[in-house]
Amino acid sequence: MGVFIILSRKERILTSQLDKISSLWDELNIMDIEEIKKELPAVTTEQVKGIIKRIPEYTRAIQVIGKSTSHSQYSLLTLQFSPVSDSSFSRLKQCITQINKRWRALQESHYKIQQLKNEIDNPDIKKHSTPRAQEIRNAEIITTIENTSTAMSNSFREIGLFQDAYDAIRINNNIPKNWTEKDYEKQEIPRMVRSCFRLGFQNVMSKGTLDQSCIEWAEQLGIHPLKLFHEINNYLGDIQKTKIDDFDVTHFYNFLDLMLEKYGFEYKKALERIGLNDSVSSDFLSKMK
Numbered sequence: 001m002g003v004f005i006i007l008s009r010k011e012r013i014l015t016s017q018l019d020k021i022s023s024l025w026d027e028l029n030i031m032d033i034e035e036i037k038k039e040l041p042a043v044t045t046e047q048v049k050g051i052i053k054r055i056p057e058y059t060r061a062i063q064v065i066g067k068s069t070s071h072s073q074y075s076l077l078t079l080q081f082s083p084v085s086d087s088s089f090s091r092l093k094q095c096i097t098q099i100n101k102r103w104r105a106l107q108e109s110h111y112k113i114q115q116l117k118n119e120i121d122n123p124d125i126k127k128h129s130t131p132r133a134q135e136i137r138n139a140e141i142i143t144t145i146e147n148t149s150t151a152m153s154n155s156f157r158e159i160g161l162f163q164d165a166y167d168a169i170r171i172n173n174n175i176p177k178n179w180t181e182k183d184y185e186k187q188e189i190p191r192m193v194r195s196c197f198r199l200g201f202q203n204v205m206s207k208g209t210l211d212q213s214c215i216e217w218a219e220q221l222g223i224h225p226l227k228l229f230h231e232i233n234n235y236l237g238d239i240q241k242t243k244i245d246d247f248d249v250t251h252f253y254n255f256l257d258l259m260l261e262k263y264g265f266e267y268k269k270a271l272e273r274i275g276l277n278d279s280v281s282s283d284f285l286s287k288m289k
Helices: 009-030 033-039 045-053 055-065 071-078 088-120 123-127 131-172 181-186 188-207 212-220 225-240 249-263 267-274
Strands: none
Touching: 088 131, 088 181, 181 188, 188 212, 188 225, 188 249, 212 225, 225 249
């Protein structure tokens, strides 16, 4: 984490320089209504003034909630209806994937900012540009750094969100800290069976039949596609006879669990057909804990 927090002496000097340039940018551009007006001929002076006046609130708001997805959406949508949603280990994997994506983006943004700061302090660049060109470029750099920093802050907080989700899922499902790839693989077949029935249910609910991809997936798991179709239709028939107040979403989860109990070992028939002894090569699983 220190890469984003600890500033060297040179970086502190550059930050001071950036603050001065940013102040100059405010004076020369943000407050220069007529200059903006020239670049936007279809906009009136009153419209520009009204927008500029409210920019500070936008800046504050974008730092608070300037991301495309809320915490609640991440918790209930990203971790629930992703392709890896039907097991606790797979939800952990989803958290890890989200954290890794944002961590890599943070690293790239960090070095991008360092390059921009270095450009401001580079005397060779100053030699080959006019003062006005350098002034404009510096203002552009400031804007880029500010926007990138805001995005980095949001990504950093999202990492914390997924770390909290990871910890909660692991603890609430009694998963040890040092879980292994073997532990993960144990839940892959059960996850795929539940997911196959979930997808089949969605197909039947939306169009009354199964998509080709769902039919193929059932066969890959050793489940006859017609059995998949009939089980879902039977479930729908039973639930339609039930009063609406007598069932909730856990009723559907129980159905998926029941299908796992009934068809959880059918995959062995598919393995036999292929000529495999097992779905996992135990000797080549990661031994890291």
